[in-house]
Amino acid sequence: MDSIAQNLLNLGLELPKAPNPLGNFAPYLVDGEYLYISGQISIGADGKVVSGKLGQDLGIEQGIEAARFCAIGILARAKAAIGDLEKIERLIKLGAFVNASPGFTDHPKVVNGASDLMVQVFGAERANHVRFAVGSSSLPSNAAVEIEAVFRIRSDG
Amino acid sequence: MDSIAQNLLNLGLELPKAPNPLGNFAPYLVDGEYLYISGQISIGADGKVVSGKLGQDLGIEQGIEAARFCAIGILARAKAAIGDLEKIERLIKLGAFVNASPGFTDHPKVVNGASDLMVQVFGAERANHVRFAVGSSSLPSNAAVEIEAVFRIRSDG
Amino acid sequence: MDSIAQNLLNLGLELPKAPNPLGNFAPYLVDGEYLYISGQISIGADGKVVSGKLGQDLGIEQGIEAARFCAIGILARAKAAIGDLEKIERLIKLGAFVNASPGFTDHPKVVNGASDLMVQVFGAERANHVRFAVGSSSLPSNAAVEIEAVFRIRSDG
Numbered sequence: 001m002d003s004i005a006q007n008l009l010n011l012g013l014e015l016p017k018a019p020n021p022l023g024n025f026a027p028y029l030v031d032g033e034y035l036y037i038s039g040q041i042s043i044g045a046d047g048k049v050v051s052g053k054l055g056q057d058l059g060i061e062q063g064i065e066a067a068r069f070c071a072i073g074i075l076a077r078a079k080a081a082i083g084d085l086e087k088i089e090r091l092i093k094l095g096a097f098v099n100a101s102p103g104f105t106d107h108p109k110v111v112n113g114a115s116d117l118m119v120q121v122f123g124a125e126r127a128n129h130v131r132f133a134v135g136s137s138s139l140p141s142n143a144a145v146e147i148e149a150v151f152r153i154r155s156d157g
Numbered sequence: 158m159d160s161i162a163q164n165l166l167n168l169g170l171e172l173p174k175a176p177n178p179l180g181n182f183a184p185y186l187v188d189g190e191y192l193y194i195s196g197q198i199s200i201g202a203d204g205k206v207v208s209g210k211l212g213q214d215l216g217i218e219q220g221i222e223a224a225r226f227c228a229i230g231i232l233a234r235a236k237a238a239i240g241d242l243e244k245i246e247r248l249i250k251l252g253a254f255v256n257a258s259p260g261f262t263d264h265p266k267v268v269n270g271a272s273d274l275m276v277q278v279f280g281a282e283r284a285n286h287v288r289f290a291v292g293s294s295s296l297p298s299n300a301a302v303e304i305e306a307v308f309r310i311r312s313d314g
Numbered sequence: 315m316d317s318i319a320q321n322l323l324n325l326g327l328e329l330p331k332a333p334n335p336l337g338n339f340a341p342y343l344v345d346g347e348y349l350y351i352s353g354q355i356s357i358g359a360d361g362k363v364v365s366g367k368l369g370q371d372l373g374i375e376q377g378i379e380a381a382r383f384c385a386i387g388i389l390a391r392a393k394a395a396i397g398d399l400e401k402i403e404r405l406i407k408l409g410a411f412v413n414a415s416p417g418f419t420d421h422p423k424v425v426n427g428a429s430d431l432m433v434q435v436f437g438a439e440r441a442n443h444v445r446f447a448v449g450s451s452s453l454p455s456n457a458a459v460e461i462e463a464v465f466r467i468r469s470d471g
Contacts, residue, residue: 023265024272025288039289097291104452108337115338131339132353134411135452138261138292180422181429182445196446254448295418295449
Protein backbone atom coordinates (compact mmCIF):
# COMPACT_ATOMS: atom_id res chain seq x y z
CA MET A 1 0.00 0.00 0.00
CA ASP A 2 1.36 3.39 -0.91
CA SER A 3 1.94 6.11 1.65
CA ILE A 4 -1.06 8.30 0.89
CA ALA A 5 -3.59 5.48 0.98
CA GLN A 6 -2.00 4.38 4.27
CA ASN A 7 -2.23 7.90 5.67
CA LEU A 8 -5.89 8.16 4.70
CA LEU A 9 -6.50 4.80 6.38
CA ASN A 10 -4.67 5.90 9.53
CA LEU A 11 -6.83 9.02 9.61
CA GLY A 12 -9.97 6.90 9.22
CA LEU A 13 -10.73 9.06 6.23
CA GLU A 14 -12.76 7.71 3.35
CA LEU A 15 -12.96 10.19 0.51
CA PRO A 16 -16.52 11.04 -0.53
CA LYS A 17 -17.73 11.31 -4.12
CA ALA A 18 -16.19 14.43 -5.62
CA PRO A 19 -18.58 17.36 -4.99
CA ASN A 20 -20.21 18.77 -8.11
CA PRO A 21 -19.63 22.42 -8.97
CA LEU A 22 -22.49 24.84 -8.26
CA GLY A 23 -22.09 26.56 -11.63
CA ASN A 24 -21.04 26.21 -15.24
CA PHE A 25 -17.40 25.27 -14.65
CA ALA A 26 -15.14 22.28 -14.03
CA PRO A 27 -14.55 20.89 -10.52
CA TYR A 28 -10.93 20.19 -11.50
CA LEU A 29 -8.61 20.58 -14.46
CA VAL A 30 -5.30 19.02 -15.45
CA ASP A 31 -3.07 21.34 -17.45
CA GLY A 32 0.35 19.85 -18.13
CA GLU A 33 2.03 19.19 -14.80
CA TYR A 34 -0.58 21.12 -12.85
CA LEU A 35 -3.81 19.99 -11.28
CA TYR A 36 -6.18 22.85 -10.48
CA ILE A 37 -9.11 22.39 -8.09
CA SER A 38 -12.00 24.87 -8.23
CA GLY A 39 -13.04 26.72 -5.11
CA GLN A 40 -14.38 24.00 -2.81
CA ILE A 41 -16.96 25.04 -0.23
CA SER A 42 -17.25 23.31 3.13
CA ILE A 43 -19.50 20.25 2.77
CA GLY A 44 -19.88 17.90 5.72
CA ALA A 45 -19.82 14.11 5.85
CA ASP A 46 -23.62 14.18 5.47
CA GLY A 47 -23.33 15.98 2.15
CA LYS A 48 -24.76 19.21 3.55
CA VAL A 49 -23.06 22.60 3.42
CA VAL A 50 -21.33 23.62 6.66
CA SER A 51 -22.61 27.17 6.80
CA GLY A 52 -22.37 30.31 8.89
CA LYS A 53 -19.99 33.16 9.58
CA LEU A 54 -16.93 32.97 11.81
CA GLY A 55 -17.02 35.54 14.58
CA GLN A 56 -20.81 35.52 14.49
CA ASP A 57 -22.41 32.08 14.01
CA LEU A 58 -19.46 29.71 14.34
CA GLY A 59 -16.60 29.21 16.79
CA ILE A 60 -12.98 28.61 15.83
CA GLU A 61 -13.24 24.84 16.22
CA GLN A 62 -16.24 24.75 13.90
CA GLY A 63 -14.30 26.86 11.42
CA ILE A 64 -11.32 24.52 11.58
CA GLU A 65 -13.60 21.58 10.90
CA ALA A 66 -15.20 23.43 7.98
CA ALA A 67 -11.76 24.09 6.45
CA ARG A 68 -10.91 20.41 6.93
CA PHE A 69 -14.07 19.51 5.00
CA CYS A 70 -12.91 21.79 2.17
CA ALA A 71 -9.61 19.88 2.12
CA ILE A 72 -11.45 16.54 2.01
CA GLY A 73 -13.51 17.80 -0.94
CA ILE A 74 -10.31 18.96 -2.65
CA LEU A 75 -8.79 15.50 -2.19
CA ALA A 76 -11.94 13.84 -3.51
CA ARG A 77 -11.81 16.03 -6.61
CA ALA A 78 -8.09 15.38 -7.04
CA LYS A 79 -8.68 11.66 -6.93
CA ALA A 80 -11.51 11.97 -9.44
CA ALA A 81 -9.18 13.95 -11.70
CA ILE A 82 -6.10 11.72 -11.69
CA GLY A 83 -7.31 8.41 -10.24
CA ASP A 84 -4.48 7.90 -7.80
CA LEU A 85 -3.35 10.52 -5.28
CA GLU A 86 0.18 9.08 -5.42
CA LYS A 87 0.53 10.89 -8.75
CA ILE A 88 0.61 14.14 -6.78
CA GLU A 89 4.18 15.35 -6.53
CA ARG A 90 3.35 18.24 -4.26
CA LEU A 91 0.71 20.64 -3.09
CA ILE A 92 1.64 24.08 -4.39
CA LYS A 93 -1.07 26.43 -3.16
CA LEU A 94 -4.24 26.84 -1.15
CA GLY A 95 -6.32 29.99 -1.62
CA ALA A 96 -8.75 30.25 1.30
CA PHE A 97 -11.78 32.45 1.87
CA VAL A 98 -13.34 32.45 5.34
CA ASN A 99 -16.95 33.62 5.71
CA ALA A 100 -16.49 36.02 8.61
CA SER A 101 -17.88 39.00 10.46
CA PRO A 102 -15.97 42.30 10.09
CA GLY A 103 -14.34 41.87 13.51
CA PHE A 104 -12.91 38.39 12.89
CA THR A 105 -9.10 38.07 12.94
CA ASP A 106 -8.26 34.36 13.29
CA HIS A 107 -8.42 33.27 9.64
CA PRO A 108 -5.03 31.49 9.82
CA LYS A 109 -6.21 29.22 12.67
CA VAL A 110 -9.33 28.32 10.72
CA VAL A 111 -7.52 27.57 7.47
CA ASN A 112 -4.98 25.42 9.31
CA GLY A 113 -7.83 22.90 9.40
CA ALA A 114 -7.14 22.37 5.69
CA SER A 115 -3.36 22.80 5.75
CA ASP A 116 -2.97 20.38 8.65
CA LEU A 117 -4.97 17.70 6.85
CA MET A 118 -2.80 18.11 3.75
CA VAL A 119 0.30 17.56 5.89
CA GLN A 120 -1.29 14.48 7.47
CA VAL A 121 -2.16 13.03 4.07
CA PHE A 122 0.90 13.96 1.99
CA GLY A 123 3.55 14.37 4.67
CA ALA A 124 5.31 17.61 5.56
CA GLU A 125 7.51 17.81 2.48
CA ARG A 126 4.97 17.10 -0.24
CA ALA A 127 2.34 19.23 1.53
CA ASN A 128 4.55 22.27 2.04
CA HIS A 129 2.49 24.94 0.27
CA VAL A 130 1.95 28.64 -0.12
CA ARG A 131 -1.39 30.00 0.89
CA PHE A 132 -3.54 33.04 1.35
CA ALA A 133 -6.27 33.20 3.97
CA VAL A 134 -8.68 36.13 3.89
CA GLY A 135 -12.15 37.08 5.06
CA SER A 136 -15.18 37.14 2.78
CA SER A 137 -18.37 38.93 3.81
CA SER A 138 -20.39 36.24 2.04
CA LEU A 139 -19.83 32.90 0.32
CA PRO A 140 -21.94 30.62 -1.91
CA SER A 141 -24.73 28.86 0.03
CA ASN A 142 -23.46 30.72 3.12
CA ALA A 143 -20.63 28.16 3.33
CA ALA A 144 -18.25 28.76 6.24
CA VAL A 145 -15.12 28.33 4.10
CA GLU A 146 -14.16 28.09 0.41
CA ILE A 147 -10.71 26.91 -0.70
CA GLU A 148 -9.08 26.54 -4.14
CA ALA A 149 -5.96 24.43 -4.68
CA VAL A 150 -3.11 23.87 -7.11
CA PHE A 151 -1.04 20.68 -7.15
CA ARG A 152 1.97 19.61 -9.18
CA ILE A 153 1.51 16.11 -10.57
CA ARG A 154 4.08 13.68 -11.91
CA SER A 155 4.57 14.11 -15.63
CA ASP A 156 5.34 10.40 -15.92
CA GLY A 157 2.22 9.73 -13.80
CA MET B 158 -13.87 32.70 -40.75
CA ASP B 159 -12.58 30.92 -37.67
CA SER B 160 -14.87 29.53 -35.01
CA ILE B 161 -14.39 32.20 -32.35
CA ALA B 162 -15.00 35.11 -34.68
CA GLN B 163 -18.10 33.28 -35.90
CA ASN B 164 -19.29 32.71 -32.35
CA LEU B 165 -18.82 36.40 -31.49
CA LEU B 166 -20.77 37.31 -34.63
CA ASN B 167 -23.56 34.89 -33.74
CA LEU B 168 -23.73 36.46 -30.29
CA GLY B 169 -23.89 39.93 -31.87
CA LEU B 170 -20.90 40.73 -29.72
CA GLU B 171 -18.40 43.35 -30.82
CA LEU B 172 -15.47 43.52 -28.43
CA PRO B 173 -14.85 47.00 -27.00
CA LYS B 174 -11.45 48.65 -26.68
CA ALA B 175 -9.56 46.83 -23.90
CA PRO B 176 -10.31 48.60 -20.60
CA ASN B 177 -7.35 50.38 -19.03
CA PRO B 178 -6.21 49.31 -15.58
CA LEU B 179 -7.12 51.61 -12.67
CA GLY B 180 -3.63 51.39 -11.15
CA ASN B 181 0.06 50.93 -11.83
CA PHE B 182 -0.11 47.45 -13.36
CA ALA B 183 -0.60 45.67 -16.67
CA PRO B 184 -4.08 44.85 -18.02
CA TYR B 185 -2.68 41.56 -19.37
CA LEU B 186 0.58 39.65 -19.51
CA VAL B 187 1.88 36.81 -21.64
CA ASP B 188 4.29 34.51 -19.82
CA GLY B 189 5.33 31.54 -21.91
CA GLU B 190 2.22 29.54 -22.73
CA TYR B 191 0.04 31.48 -20.29
CA LEU B 192 -1.98 34.61 -20.80
CA TYR B 193 -2.92 36.33 -17.54
CA ILE B 194 -5.69 38.93 -17.40
CA SER B 195 -5.79 41.35 -14.47
CA GLY B 196 -8.89 41.63 -12.34
CA GLN B 197 -11.51 43.08 -14.69
CA ILE B 198 -14.34 45.05 -13.14
CA SER B 199 -17.80 45.15 -14.67
CA ILE B 200 -17.93 47.91 -17.30
CA GLY B 201 -21.04 48.26 -19.43
CA ALA B 202 -21.40 48.82 -23.17
CA ASP B 203 -21.53 52.58 -22.47
CA GLY B 204 -18.09 52.45 -20.86
CA LYS B 205 -19.46 53.12 -17.37
CA VAL B 206 -18.90 50.92 -14.34
CA VAL B 207 -21.81 48.61 -13.53
CA SER B 208 -21.92 49.24 -9.80
CA GLY B 209 -23.76 48.17 -6.67
CA LYS B 210 -23.98 45.28 -4.25
CA LEU B 211 -25.77 42.03 -4.90
CA GLY B 212 -28.37 41.30 -2.23
CA GLN B 213 -28.77 45.01 -1.62
CA ASP B 214 -28.73 47.22 -4.74
CA LEU B 215 -28.80 44.68 -7.56
CA GLY B 216 -30.89 41.64 -8.46
CA ILE B 217 -29.50 38.34 -9.72
CA GLU B 218 -30.14 39.16 -13.38
CA GLN B 219 -28.25 42.43 -13.04
CA GLY B 220 -25.40 40.54 -11.39
CA ILE B 221 -25.32 37.99 -14.19
CA GLU B 222 -25.12 40.80 -16.73
CA ALA B 223 -22.32 42.45 -14.73
CA ALA B 224 -20.33 39.21 -14.73
CA ARG B 225 -20.91 38.93 -18.48
CA PHE B 226 -19.48 42.43 -18.89
CA CYS B 227 -16.39 41.31 -16.96
CA ALA B 228 -16.01 38.42 -19.40
CA ILE B 229 -16.35 40.78 -22.37
CA GLY B 230 -13.62 43.00 -20.88
CA ILE B 231 -11.44 39.92 -20.37
CA LEU B 232 -11.91 38.94 -24.02
CA ALA B 233 -11.12 42.49 -25.16
CA ARG B 234 -7.89 42.43 -23.14
CA ALA B 235 -7.03 38.95 -24.43
CA LYS B 236 -7.44 40.15 -28.01
CA ALA B 237 -5.31 43.21 -27.30
CA ALA B 238 -2.65 40.91 -25.82
CA ILE B 239 -2.39 38.29 -28.57
CA GLY B 240 -4.17 39.82 -31.56
CA ASP B 241 -6.24 36.79 -32.46
CA LEU B 242 -8.44 34.91 -29.98
CA GLU B 243 -7.92 31.73 -32.04
CA LYS B 244 -4.48 31.54 -30.42
CA ILE B 245 -6.22 30.65 -27.16
CA GLU B 246 -5.91 26.93 -26.59
CA ARG B 247 -8.10 26.92 -23.51
CA LEU B 248 -9.45 28.94 -20.64
CA ILE B 249 -7.84 27.64 -17.47
CA LYS B 250 -9.27 29.72 -14.65
CA LEU B 251 -11.65 32.47 -13.61
CA GLY B 252 -11.27 34.04 -10.17
CA ALA B 253 -14.45 35.96 -9.38
CA PHE B 254 -15.30 38.46 -6.66
CA VAL B 255 -18.92 39.50 -6.26
CA ASN B 256 -19.70 42.77 -4.47
CA ALA B 257 -22.35 41.53 -2.08
CA SER B 258 -24.20 42.12 1.15
CA PRO B 259 -23.39 39.77 4.06
CA GLY B 260 -26.57 37.76 3.48
CA PHE B 261 -25.99 37.04 -0.22
CA THR B 262 -25.56 33.37 -1.19
CA ASP B 263 -26.02 33.13 -4.98
CA HIS B 264 -22.48 33.95 -6.16
CA PRO B 265 -22.34 30.92 -8.50
CA LYS B 266 -25.43 32.05 -10.41
CA VAL B 267 -23.98 35.53 -10.83
CA VAL B 268 -20.57 34.33 -11.99
CA ASN B 269 -22.19 31.96 -14.50
CA GLY B 270 -22.80 35.16 -16.47
CA ALA B 271 -19.07 35.10 -17.24
CA SER B 272 -18.61 31.32 -17.48
CA ASP B 273 -21.58 30.95 -19.83
CA LEU B 274 -20.21 33.59 -22.18
CA MET B 275 -16.84 31.84 -22.26
CA VAL B 276 -18.59 28.61 -23.27
CA GLN B 277 -20.55 30.46 -25.97
CA VAL B 278 -17.39 32.01 -27.39
CA PHE B 279 -14.87 29.17 -27.07
CA GLY B 280 -17.16 26.13 -27.01
CA ALA B 281 -17.60 23.75 -24.11
CA GLU B 282 -14.24 22.00 -24.42
CA ARG B 283 -11.93 24.98 -24.77
CA ALA B 284 -13.90 26.93 -22.16
CA ASN B 285 -13.94 24.20 -19.52
CA HIS B 286 -12.28 26.01 -16.60
CA VAL B 287 -11.74 25.98 -12.87
CA ARG B 288 -13.11 28.88 -10.92
CA PHE B 289 -13.67 30.39 -7.54
CA ALA B 290 -16.61 32.68 -6.81
CA VAL B 291 -16.67 34.54 -3.51
CA GLY B 292 -18.21 37.61 -1.93
CA SER B 293 -16.36 40.87 -1.43
CA SER B 294 -17.68 43.53 0.93
CA SER B 295 -16.37 46.20 -1.44
CA LEU B 296 -14.79 46.45 -4.89
CA PRO B 297 -13.00 49.22 -6.84
CA SER B 298 -15.38 51.96 -8.01
CA ASN B 299 -18.15 49.97 -6.29
CA ALA B 300 -18.15 47.62 -9.30
CA ALA B 301 -20.68 44.78 -9.01
CA VAL B 302 -18.18 42.10 -10.05
CA GLU B 303 -14.42 41.73 -10.59
CA ILE B 304 -12.93 38.71 -12.40
CA GLU B 305 -9.36 37.67 -13.16
CA ALA B 306 -8.53 35.05 -15.80
CA VAL B 307 -5.77 32.69 -16.94
CA PHE B 308 -5.66 31.21 -20.46
CA ARG B 309 -3.32 28.73 -22.11
CA ILE B 310 -2.21 29.98 -25.52
CA ARG B 311 -0.70 28.05 -28.41
CA SER B 312 3.07 28.07 -28.22
CA ASP B 313 3.22 27.96 -32.01
CA GLY B 314 0.67 30.78 -32.08
CA MET C 315 26.63 46.35 -7.57
CA ASP C 316 23.64 44.98 -9.44
CA SER C 317 20.64 47.07 -10.32
CA ILE C 318 18.21 45.80 -7.70
CA ALA C 319 20.62 46.23 -4.79
CA GLN C 320 21.31 49.74 -6.10
CA ASN C 321 17.61 50.51 -6.33
CA LEU C 322 17.04 49.30 -2.76
CA LEU C 323 19.95 51.49 -1.63
CA ASN C 324 18.57 54.49 -3.49
CA LEU C 325 15.22 53.93 -1.79
CA GLY C 326 16.95 53.72 1.59
CA LEU C 327 15.27 50.35 1.94
CA GLU C 328 16.83 47.63 4.03
CA LEU C 329 14.86 44.41 3.79
CA PRO C 330 13.74 43.01 7.15
CA LYS C 331 13.96 39.39 8.18
CA ALA C 332 11.36 37.47 6.16
CA PRO C 333 8.09 37.44 8.14
CA ASN C 334 7.03 34.04 9.43
CA PRO C 335 3.71 32.63 8.31
CA LEU C 336 0.85 32.73 10.81
CA GLY C 337 -0.20 29.16 10.07
CA ASN C 338 0.92 25.72 8.93
CA PHE C 339 2.22 26.67 5.49
CA ALA C 340 5.31 27.92 3.70
CA PRO C 341 6.14 31.64 3.46
CA TYR C 342 7.47 31.02 -0.05
CA LEU C 343 7.90 28.18 -2.51
CA VAL C 344 10.03 27.67 -5.60
CA ASP C 345 8.42 25.44 -8.23
CA GLY C 346 10.43 25.23 -11.42
CA GLU C 347 10.72 28.71 -12.86
CA TYR C 348 8.14 30.17 -10.50
CA LEU C 349 8.56 31.69 -7.06
CA TYR C 350 5.32 31.87 -5.10
CA ILE C 351 4.97 34.12 -2.05
CA SER C 352 2.20 33.39 0.45
CA GLY C 353 -0.30 36.09 1.34
CA GLN C 354 1.78 38.72 3.14
CA ILE C 355 -0.02 40.94 5.63
CA SER C 356 1.04 44.52 6.28
CA ILE C 357 3.79 44.54 8.92
CA GLY C 358 5.52 47.82 9.74
CA ALA C 359 9.21 48.58 10.21
CA ASP C 360 8.72 47.97 13.95
CA GLY C 361 7.56 44.42 13.29
CA LYS C 362 3.98 45.16 14.31
CA VAL C 363 0.92 44.57 12.14
CA VAL C 364 -0.41 47.68 10.41
CA SER C 365 -4.06 47.16 11.19
CA GLY C 366 -7.46 48.69 10.59
CA LYS C 367 -10.05 49.07 7.85
CA LEU C 368 -9.84 51.46 4.94
CA GLY C 369 -12.86 53.75 4.78
CA GLN C 370 -13.30 53.43 8.52
CA ASP C 371 -10.07 53.45 10.56
CA LEU C 372 -7.44 54.34 7.98
CA GLY C 373 -7.01 57.01 5.32
CA ILE C 374 -5.78 56.38 1.78
CA GLU C 375 -2.19 57.38 2.56
CA GLN C 376 -2.09 54.93 5.47
CA GLY C 377 -3.47 52.25 3.18
CA ILE C 378 -0.83 52.98 0.55
CA GLU C 379 1.87 52.68 3.21
CA ALA C 380 0.36 49.39 4.41
CA ALA C 381 0.42 47.98 0.87
CA ARG C 382 4.04 49.13 0.56
CA PHE C 383 4.84 47.19 3.74
CA CYS C 384 3.27 44.09 2.17
CA ALA C 385 5.57 44.55 -0.83
CA ILE C 386 8.60 44.90 1.46
CA GLY C 387 7.63 41.66 3.21
CA ILE C 388 7.21 39.97 -0.18
CA LEU C 389 10.70 41.10 -1.19
CA ALA C 390 12.14 39.89 2.12
CA ARG C 391 10.56 36.47 1.57
CA ALA C 392 11.75 36.38 -2.04
CA LYS C 393 15.30 37.09 -0.92
CA ALA C 394 15.06 34.39 1.75
CA ALA C 395 13.82 31.98 -0.93
CA ILE C 396 16.41 32.55 -3.65
CA GLY C 397 19.22 34.45 -1.95
CA ASP C 398 19.66 37.11 -4.60
CA LEU C 399 16.81 39.22 -5.97
CA GLU C 400 18.72 39.53 -9.27
CA LYS C 401 17.58 35.98 -9.99
CA ILE C 402 14.08 37.37 -10.46
CA GLU C 403 13.31 37.63 -14.15
CA ARG C 404 9.97 39.32 -13.67
CA LEU C 405 7.08 39.91 -11.35
CA ILE C 406 4.08 38.12 -12.79
CA LYS C 407 1.22 38.78 -10.40
CA LEU C 408 0.05 40.49 -7.24
CA GLY C 409 -3.21 39.36 -5.63
CA ALA C 410 -4.30 42.05 -3.17
CA PHE C 411 -6.94 42.07 -0.47
CA VAL C 412 -7.76 45.39 1.21
CA ASN C 413 -9.44 45.34 4.63
CA ALA C 414 -12.22 47.81 3.96
CA SER C 415 -15.63 49.06 4.97
CA PRO C 416 -18.53 48.27 2.61
CA GLY C 417 -18.50 51.80 1.18
CA PHE C 418 -14.80 51.85 0.23
CA THR C 419 -14.00 52.20 -3.48
CA ASP C 420 -10.32 53.20 -3.79
CA HIS C 421 -8.64 49.78 -3.62
CA PRO C 422 -6.51 50.46 -6.72
CA LYS C 423 -4.95 53.57 -5.13
CA VAL C 424 -4.12 51.63 -1.98
CA VAL C 425 -2.60 48.66 -3.79
CA ASN C 426 -0.49 50.99 -5.93
CA GLY C 427 1.59 51.32 -2.76
CA ALA C 428 2.82 47.80 -3.49
CA SER C 429 2.89 48.01 -7.30
CA ASP C 430 4.81 51.29 -7.24
CA LEU C 431 7.47 49.84 -4.94
CA MET C 432 7.89 46.86 -7.26
CA VAL C 433 8.47 49.23 -10.17
CA GLN C 434 10.99 51.23 -8.11
CA VAL C 435 12.89 48.08 -7.17
CA PHE C 436 12.75 46.05 -10.40
CA GLY C 437 12.22 48.78 -12.99
CA ALA C 438 9.14 49.21 -15.15
CA GLU C 439 9.78 46.28 -17.47
CA ARG C 440 10.60 43.57 -14.94
CA ALA C 441 7.87 44.80 -12.58
CA ASN C 442 5.11 44.93 -15.20
CA HIS C 443 2.53 42.61 -13.59
CA VAL C 444 -1.09 41.57 -13.59
CA ARG C 445 -3.02 42.14 -10.42
CA PHE C 446 -6.34 41.96 -8.71
CA ALA C 447 -7.33 44.35 -5.93
CA VAL C 448 -10.48 43.63 -3.95
CA GLY C 449 -12.05 44.40 -0.60
CA SER C 450 -12.12 41.98 2.30
CA SER C 451 -14.46 42.50 5.22
CA SER C 452 -11.78 41.09 7.55
CA LEU C 453 -8.15 40.00 7.40
CA PRO C 454 -5.81 38.05 9.72
CA SER C 455 -4.81 40.09 12.80
CA ASN C 456 -7.00 42.88 11.39
CA ALA C 457 -4.16 43.69 8.96
CA ALA C 458 -4.94 46.60 6.63
CA VAL C 459 -3.75 44.76 3.52
CA GLU C 460 -2.74 41.22 2.47
CA ILE C 461 -0.95 40.53 -0.83
CA GLU C 462 0.21 37.32 -2.51
CA ALA C 463 2.79 37.33 -5.31
CA VAL C 464 4.13 35.19 -8.17
CA PHE C 465 7.53 35.82 -9.76
CA ARG C 466 9.33 34.18 -12.68
CA ILE C 467 12.92 33.36 -11.75
CA ARG C 468 15.87 32.61 -14.01
CA SER C 469 16.17 28.90 -14.65
CA ASP C 470 19.94 29.29 -14.98
CA GLY C 471 19.82 31.27 -11.70
